[in-house]
Each structure stands twice: as C-alpha cells, then as structure tokens.
Amino acid sequence: MRRSLAPSQVVKRIKREEDDPDWSEPKRAKKEAPVTHLNPYRKPLTPLCAQPGESCTSGEKHERYIQSILSRPFKVPIANYTGPLGLRALGVKRAGGRRALHDPFGEGALVLYEPPILSAHDLIRADKDKLEVHVVVDPLLSRVLRPHQREGVRFLWECVTGRRIPGSFGCVMADEMGLGKTLQCIALIWTLLRQSPDAKPEIEKAIVVSPSSLVRNWYNEVGKWLGARVTPLAIDGGSKDEIDRQLTNFMCQRGLRVPTPVLIISYETFRLHAHVLHKGKVGLIICDEGHRLKNSENQTYHALNAMSAQRRVLISGTPIQNDLLEYFSLVHFVNTGILGTANEFKKRFEMPILKGRDADASEKDRQAGEEKLKELIGIVNRCLIRRTSDILSKYLPEKIEQVVCCRLTPLQSKLYHHFLQQANPIEKLQDGKISVSSLSSITSLKKLCNHPALIYDKCVEGESGFDGALDLFPQNYNPKTLEPHLSGKMLVLDYILAITKSTTNDKVVLVSNYTQTLDLFEKLFRSRKYLYVRLDGTMSIKKRAKIVERFNDPTNPEFIFMLSSKAGGCGLNLIGANRLVMFDPDWNPANDEQAMARVWRDGQKKSCYIYRLLSTGTIEEKILQRQAHKKALSSCVVDEETDVERHFSLGELRELFTLNEDTLSDTHDRFKCRRCVNGREVRPPVDADCNSDLSQWRHTSHKKELRDQVLKLSWDTAVSFVFHQCSHINQKTGEE
Incomplete structure (x- = not known):
C-alpha cells in the first residue's frame, strides 16, 4: 500500500509509532466501513483495559467503550423532575x-x-x-384566585364533570355576596371550553342566564378576566326576529374553535325565545341569581329545565328565601331526582324539619327534626358549596352593622292607632297566615312608618282605615313639601346625612323598597342642597352602568346614591360609598342582605357602616323578627348551624297588627336577654359577628356604648335602641 509522503501525514505516523510501538498501518478494506460516531482507532481518553498494564486490541477497546456508554442509564438533570422529559425517558x-x-x-x-x-x-x-393529561386552570386566572375561590373552581369542575356524584352533573354555588362567584364561574367556563382529561375541549358552548340588570355586568366581567380570548354574545332586548337570528347562529356553531362560545342572556329573553334554544345542545348552563327558579311551576323554570344541557350550575347567595320547598326546586333543577319528587321531599324532610324548628315543638319533634336535617344536609352537601362573608374579613376593612330602632312621632302614633281601630286587620288573618285582603293594610302601615306624607292621599280620599284621619294632620300641613320632623326614621336619617356630610368625606347609599319614598328623599336632598343620583326600575341598563361608574369615582361630587332595592339589590358594585342606610325592611331577608352587600365588597378601602332603620314597636319590628325566623332556617340547612336560637313561633304572625309604644325594642324584649341589666348589656357575647343570630349581637339603649360617632351624634333625635355588631377583629388595634 502506497503511503502518503505529505509532511503532515509523515508527522502523524511518526507520532503514532512513538506513542504505540505495536501500531501498524491497517490494510484498506475492499469495501468502506460504515461511518460511526466513535473512531475505534483513536486512543481513548481513559484506559479501557480490564487491569492496569494489560494490553488490549483495538477491537476490544472499541467494544468496551461502547458498552460503557450503553451501561449508563438516562438521568434527567433536574432533581425530582416528573415532567415531559421524565416521561420521555420512559418512552412517552x-x-x-x-x-x-x-x-x-x-x-x-x-x-x-x-x-x-x-x-x-x-x-x-x-x-x-x-393517554389522559392534566387539567390545569389558565394561569391568567389562577394567579388572581383567592384560596376560597380556588376551592370553589375545583368543586364546580368536579360536579359538572360527574366526579362528585356519579350520574349527576349539576351543583349550586351558594356563596354569600362579595365572594367572587362570577369570577369562579368564568374560570370554570374557560377551563371547560379549552380542556379535558382527553386533551380536547369538554364543551363547545355555554349559556349564562341572569337578571337583565346583570347581563352587561357579565359581559364586562368576561372581558375583564379573559380579554380577547373569548367573544361573548350578550342579548337583552331587541326585535324578535333579530334575537331569533342571533340565537339560531349561536346554536348552529360547531367545531373545536367556536367563534362565539358564550351566550349571556336575561331570564325574560330566554323565556320568550326558548323555542330557538331548545333546538340544539349546549355543554353548560349557568343561572345567576338562581333563586328566581324557586318556583318550579313558573314558565321560566320550565323553559330552562327543558334545555338540553346536562351540566348545570345555579348561583345564589340566598338559596333559602322563604321555605324548604323552594330550596328543593333549586336542587332538583341542577340534579333531578337527588331529593325525590316534591311530594316525597315534603313528607320526608320539610314537614319534620319545620315542626322541629317551631318554638313550641316538643323534645321528640325537635330530635326528629334534627335527624332529618342532618340527612338532608348529607345529601345536598355533595352538590352545594357555601361560604359565608366572614371570609372577606381577611381582605376587607371592618364593617359595623347597626339595627336602629326609631321612636314614632306623635302624628305617626295617632295615625297608627286610628288605622288599627278603623280597619281592624287582625280579623282578616286566618291560621296565622297573611291573607290577600290584609296585604293592603300591611303596605299602608309600612308607608306610615316611613313618613305620614305617603298615606296623606288615602286620608284625603277616606279609604278604609283612614276615614277621618285627615283631621290628625297639622292645620298648616303642605303635602308638596317634606317635613322630616313628622317621621322618626326620617328625622334620624336627616341627622345621619348632615353629620356625615359635615364631619367626613364619606359617601352614602340610601335604599328603600318604595319609589314613593325615594321621591320624598329627593325633596329632602334638594332642600339640603345634597348632590345625588337615583337608580330605580325606570332606568335603562346602559345608563345604570354610567351612573355607577361616576358615583364610584372619588373625584365626582355626588354625595348620595338612592337605590330601589327591587331594581338594584344585586350585582351592583358601589364601593365609592362606605355608609349604607336601609330605610325600610323587606319580608325576605335575602333582599335586605343583597342590598347591604353593595358597599362591603372587593375593592372597598374604608371601614363600612350599615344602618337598618326600624320604627320601634311597629310592624317593621315584626318583619325583622320574621326575617330572623327565616334566616335561622337558612342557617340550619345551608350553613349547618344546629344551635340557632328558636325565638318566634309561626303563630305569632297575628301580632303583626299591634303597636307597642311602651318599649325601647319589641325585638329585644322577645329575646328575653340575660346579658342586660337595666337596659344595658354587661356581658357581651363571645365570638359573635355580623352573620350570627341577632340575639347574639351587642345591643344598647345608651349612646355611650356605640363606636360610630355619626350615630352617637344622631341619638337624641328619635333613637330608642340599637343592635350593633362588627364584622371581625381589627388586626392593627386588636379591637372589634
């Protein structure tokens, strides 16, 4: 074989011979050897012979070098790593x-x-x-979810995917107001639209049904948290043909990437156009303020129940508003059959529980009621999640809630007695239940408690119960002007507003059940030169959003936000104010709680003061007592509180049409409080908060016991008694 005489090749051969005397030029094979990554003729960096000094042939060196490489197992260079690299090492x-x-x-x-x-x-x-994959909430959302919201999203997902109750795909999100139910449901929708253990979307489309006042709010919330990732379709109003066309296009969408996967629609529009939505299927339906479905006999319930949507979520901070049968309707809507039929539920649960909750129940009935209550809770808790607003104490400033009993003025007292004698409404009550004929009497007394001006026209016309009552008004009385001193509550309100305006920079939300009362407020504010805004049922949805945004801006001068509880009791965020006055109570405690939650919610930076005004010894205190009975029932079933006090029997409704002028507080008298001496509390309750039973609240008939300086300065006007409670302990001061 001819050797190359090139100087570079000669130097290489000399060096190889010096390094290894046994080395000789290999013979060229007839056929070229395959190219390998390792050259068997190179001298290895480390000796490959079995023993020191032992000589090896080049073939043995090659084999041993290859074996040393193959004997090394694959090792991921990150400790305890189980991700894709680790799986790839196992062949995935x-x-x-x-x-x-x-x-x-x-x-x-x-x-x-x-x-x-x-x-x-x-x-x-x-x-x-x-192979199944992980289902992970989008980091865009998970990084803003609070601990209780993360728990809520996990609960919702497990329910609607059938993992909590096999064969059932619905649940009730019963968190109290302000805990972020909307955000939790948006996280659920976005996860289902994009992911599943099968590495494909769980659903194609979702429908959110809400009150008309919240349609725009839902649309804004989806945009706030998901941006351009989802383009929702929001419908509330418009021509019938246009709405039908939009709904038809929505239902006809198919494929992995649906252009408009979320429909937001009001209950009224859904009911009117249900025939279009019933023609197709959707993966998920969410009913906000779902207590609207408490009556399983109404058209809206039937329209929604007929929808081809296996996965159902019902959102309601107040799932029990009046009775257990309404509660059954809600649970039955999301998981049909889990509690049997309505008749079966009534016999099995409702009757024994209510019998055991009555103040006059025997020990046997109470024990039987408790057993049925535990059984009901055990069934429902698998598909219902409930957290109370005390969770907010970790994130929000303190809230001081005060129930203020206000004495009637002499004019109110005379009119009240006159009406009870003339109308004699007690005879219209049957079996302790409110008859239709007595509703007018109740409304008249409630308006009289607000201000005599509200029943002046009835006195002029001499309506039943007010015949001859016109003579009781002052001779120079002018119905076109408002005289605050003629009403105990209006007098207290006038002082609260004036002191707040002159001593603080706080804003006030003022809530009433009657638009006529709002009209009286406007007269008062014009005379006091207060700047205000008003929201009632006559205002359009678009205008509502604008005035809310304007009021919440601290640079804008509006001092008071007047609110009709029926029009804006839910969904509104009024954190621009930190004082709220509930001027009159509602029969349904849920309505009052919804309204009072407008200011103490996410984003609030200042301590909040809630004033609930009641006329002492009147029907308004009876309404508060009825609220306590309903709230006790809700606490037992929803909040699982078995030690809620039993203060009022159902038969006490007959006392609605009585007036007790010889008391500081009829409600406090009924509690038979053992913590008070001479009208002053000497042993404050332990571990009570705003969610506790009213009998556990602190209370006083002396202004010195109050923390709120505004109410202290207003006390001498007409205040007789105050129940007050703080939401939580102030961590900075260690005080309540």
Missing part, C-alpha cells in the same frame, strides 16, 4: 402528542385533574394518543 413521546394545555408543575398552578400514574411497563403498552 410528547412532541405532537397529548399534553396538558398549561404547565401542571408551575408555581401556583391550580390542577383540577391529575391522570393516574402508570408504570413504565404500562406506558410502553399504552396507546400514546389515548
């Missing part, structure tokens, strides 16, 4: 195959589902395109 190919949409091992990841861990042998045998 991720590139182009199934994988989680978001990193399940990232910091703060909210993992809703973890696929079962398979052995290396099972992974090799498994079909790589059918």
